[in-house]
Amino acid sequence: MKNLLILALSGLFLTACLFGADKGSSSVSSGTVEKVCRLLTDRYGSDAAMSIERGVSQAASLWRAEDGSEKDFETFCQENYVGDPAKKELLFRRLDEQFESLMGHFNKLSLDLKAPLHLDRGEIQPIDLILGQYEPSAHLSDDLFLNKAAFLIVLNFPYYTLTEKSTLGAGWNPLQWGYVRMGERFLARVPAHVNQLISDATTRADNYISGYNIPMGGLVTPKGKTLFPENLRLISHWGLRDELKGRYADPKGLEKQKTIYELMKRIITQEIPSRFIDSKGLRYDPLNNLLYDDKGGKVAFKVGEGAERYERFLEIVQAMKALDAYYPELPTHIARRFEADREIPEVQVEALFTKLLTSPAFAKTAKLIEKRLGRKVEPFDIWYDGFKSRSSLSEELLDKMVAEKFPNTIAFQNHIEKILLTLGFTPEQAAFIAPKIEVDPARGSGHAWGAGMRSEKAHLRTRVPAGGMNYKGFNIAMHELGHNVEQTISLHKVANYSLNGVPNTAFTEALAFVFQARDLDILGMAKKDPKGKDLNALDDYWAACEIAGVALVDMKVWHWAYEHPEATAESLQAETIKIAKEVWNRYYAPVFKVKDQTVLAIYSHMIDGALYLPDYPLGHIIAFQLQSYLEGKPLGPEVERIFSAGRIVPQQWMKNAVGEEISVEPLLKATETALKNQAIR
Numbered sequence: 001m002k003n004l005l006i007l008a009l010s011g012l013f014l015t016a017c018l019f020g021a022d023k024g025s026s027s028v029s030s031g032t033v034e035k036v037c038r039l040l041t042d043r044y045g046s047d048a049a050m051s052i053e054r055g056v057s058q059a060a061s062l063w064r065a066e067d068g069s070e071k072d073f074e075t076f077c078q079e080n081y082v083g084d085p086a087k088k089e090l091l092f093r094r095l096d097e098q099f100e101s102l103m104g105h106f107n108k109l110s111l112d113l114k115a116p117l118h119l120d121r122g123e124i125q126p127i128d129l130i131l132g133q134y135e136p137s138a139h140l141s142d143d144l145f146l147n148k149a150a151f152l153i154v155l156n157f158p159y160y161t162l163t164e165k166s167t168l169g170a171g172w173n174p175l176q177w178g179y180v181r182m183g184e185r186f187l188a189r190v191p192a193h194v195n196q197l198i199s200d201a202t203t204r205a206d207n208y209i210s211g212y213n214i215p216m217g218g219l220v221t222p223k224g225k226t227l228f229p230e231n232l233r234l235i236s237h238w239g240l241r242d243e244l245k246g247r248y249a250d251p252k253g254l255e256k257q258k259t260i261y262e263l264m265k266r267i268i269t270q271e272i273p274s275r276f277i278d279s280k281g282l283r284y285d286p287l288n289n290l291l292y293d294d295k296g297g298k299v300a301f302k303v304g305e306g307a308e309r310y311e312r313f314l315e316i317v318q319a320m321k322a323l324d325a326y327y328p329e330l331p332t333h334i335a336r337r338f339e340a341d342r343e344i345p346e347v348q349v350e351a352l353f354t355k356l357l358t359s360p361a362f363a364k365t366a367k368l369i370e371k372r373l374g375r376k377v378e379p380f381d382i383w384y385d386g387f388k389s390r391s392s393l394s395e396e397l398l399d400k401m402v403a404e405k406f407p408n409t410i411a412f413q414n415h416i417e418k419i420l421l422t423l424g425f426t427p428e429q430a431a432f433i434a435p436k437i438e439v440d441p442a443r444g445s446g447h448a449w450g451a452g453m454r455s456e457k458a459h460l461r462t463r464v465p466a467g468g469m470n471y472k473g474f475n476i477a478m479h480e481l482g483h484n485v486e487q488t489i490s491l492h493k494v495a496n497y498s499l500n501g502v503p504n505t506a507f508t509e510a511l512a513f514v515f516q517a518r519d520l521d522i523l524g525m526a527k528k529d530p531k532g533k534d535l536n537a538l539d540d541y542w543a544a545c546e547i548a549g550v551a552l553v554d555m556k557v558w559h560w561a562y563e564h565p566e567a568t569a570e571s572l573q574a575e576t577i578k579i580a581k582e583v584w585n586r587y588y589a590p591v592f593k594v595k596d597q598t599v600l601a602i603y604s605h606m607i608d609g610a611l612y613l614p615d616y617p618l619g620h621i622i623a624f625q626l627q628s629y630l631e632g633k634p635l636g637p638e639v640e641r642i643f644s645a646g647r648i649v650p651q652q653w654m655k656n657a658v659g660e661e662i663s664v665e666p667l668l669k670a671t672e673t674a675l676k677n678q679a680i681r
């Protein structure tokens with residue numbers, strides 16, 4: 001009883017504060033909302049009062065003058081609110097069916113329009129680029145508001161906050177979850193000019209990032225020595241980071257790594273002369289921040305000239321803020337990212353990251369790295385990649401085996417059922433899933449694209465060279481097959497279409513990694529390598545620690561930007577650097593024994609990704625937890641049980657999957673075991 005009261009009060013509070021304070025440009029007065037609620041409650045009884053109030057308030061918040069008068073709104077609600085539970089279920093089933101058709105066909109259209117870009121079908125024509133970028137469903141939401149279908153849906157299947165989904169959702173059946181997902185299709189009504197603003201800011205940021213190429217041949221040490229091939233151009237930051245990682249295998253790599261690190265610091269502070277970016281013939285010494293021409297003469301430049309990094313970042317922040325007014329329930333970009341996109345509260349995400357970083361395993365792993373490198377760790381060793389377990393089998397032999405087994409895409413297609421059986425799927429499952437996956441020859445390295453409706457197939461895109469598939473291609477194809485299997489199960493085996501899918505990408509990646517890791521089983525060469533398991537855990541943990549710090553910086557900078565609407569590119573730069581140092585000093589300095597490093601701010605996705613970075617460490621944590629659980633279990637039945645839950649909230653999904661919420665414990669435990677086996681205490 002007490003719980004019910006609290007629930008009722010919080011429901012009222014929610015309605016009052018979410019829809020009362022800021023109605024956006026709603027044209028319905030609170031008086032009309034109250035009147036409609038009263039009329040409907042009189043008709044359907046007080047038990048329905050809360051659901052009526054929710055639906056009416058939310059529909060009103062989206063209603064604009066051009067949709068009709070207040071009287072029209074009143075009539076619309078009276079005619080379209082479905083108070084009878086059986087009729088409501090009927091309405092849901094009908095909508096669910098129609099949305100499968102709508103979304104499924106739009107998905108099919110996109111697949112077809114992009115096919116010339118994605119598939120190995122000869123030269124790309126200019127028209128392919130135009131049509132490949134065309135988004136056929138772009139006007140769907142507008143159309144459904146125009147014909148009032150969206151209002152009918154919101155009125156009957158209103159929105160629930162993440163807190164409500166997290167608490168009440170534990171008791172919801174799949175039908176109730178379907179109701180919630182149905183209503184979420186129409187969270188906001190964003191005008192075209194605001195979408196354009198975001199699209200423009202994103203395009204400018206993407207162009208800025210994709211044009212930020214460093215001519216590595218121009219980098220010199222203070223003594224003027226070049227270190228990299230003259231024609232090597234690397235994009236910041238991925239290219240630079242991967243080059244740095246690759247140098248662990250190079251006996252003379254340390255000097256190169258140090259030079260790349262100095263360069264990264266100059267990019268973060270924007271002290272790097274902008275005329276060096278994408279240049280030819282110039283020489284740049286990042287340690288002393290000196291620029292030379294091709295004859296060795298000093299080139300004068302003003303520090304910070306043409307600095308654009310934080311202008312682009314600020315523009316993204318401002319574009320995202322322009323959405324705030326249209327999401328009364330989620331009035332900041334931060335809230336939308338965590339509560340709507342990820343559906344994990346920010347405090348929980350932050351707690352997971354800090355738990356990784358404050359574990360004693362962090363310093364112990366650094367100690368192990370020092371042992372393996374034979375030197376003290378440097379700050380750039382956050383990218384140490386020496387834990388990658390490399391197969392002891394020769395790649396040549398594997399290439400040969402794979403090419404014989406899979407001379408073309410059809411051979412791989414015909415083998416899917418057998419692959420599933422080998423991995424532990426039952427004959428019924430394998431026979432059900434295999435025909436629902438189509439293998440296409442890819443232009444690039446490959447990807448997996450799921451179906452949007454049950455009558456369509458999932459697509460596995462893989463590249464098979466003329467002489468047959470090679471081992472690398474096979475390894476990637478196994479990863480993509482994992483995605484396809486998830487896509488098929490979470491489309492066909494969920495209780496209703498509105499629930500199809502997984503909570504977020506980390507959950508599908510987990511299964512893709514499981515498939516990829518078992519690739520040798522398919523070749524009959526299953527490796528029994530106990531050390532490999534330890535190395536995997538260490539590699540995952542170290543990578544998760546690196547990106548957790550980066551994500552914390554991203555999160556803190558966004559909070560600062562929201563608290564400082566007057567921010568300029570200059571103040572955003574200063575604050576980003578300050579926050580990067582603070583996060584470093586708190587979690588990394590005790591391990592690396594050096595303070596005030598800015599490196600956690602180097603990620604390009606911080607500039608153009610609009611708070612995307614927390615997805616990476618979450619991905620590591622979720623994937624590891626799921627993989628550890630699946631180890632040694634009958635894969636097929638477990639995968640079907642787990643992934644047929646569909647798109648419920650992540651914490652409940654994980655609880656249903658492995659018996660507990662999202663946790664770093666499996667990763668920490670495996671790391672501790674690995675450290676013990678390596679005699680690190």
Ligand SMILES: [Zn+2]
Pocket residue numbers: 479483509512
């Ligand atoms: Zn993947």
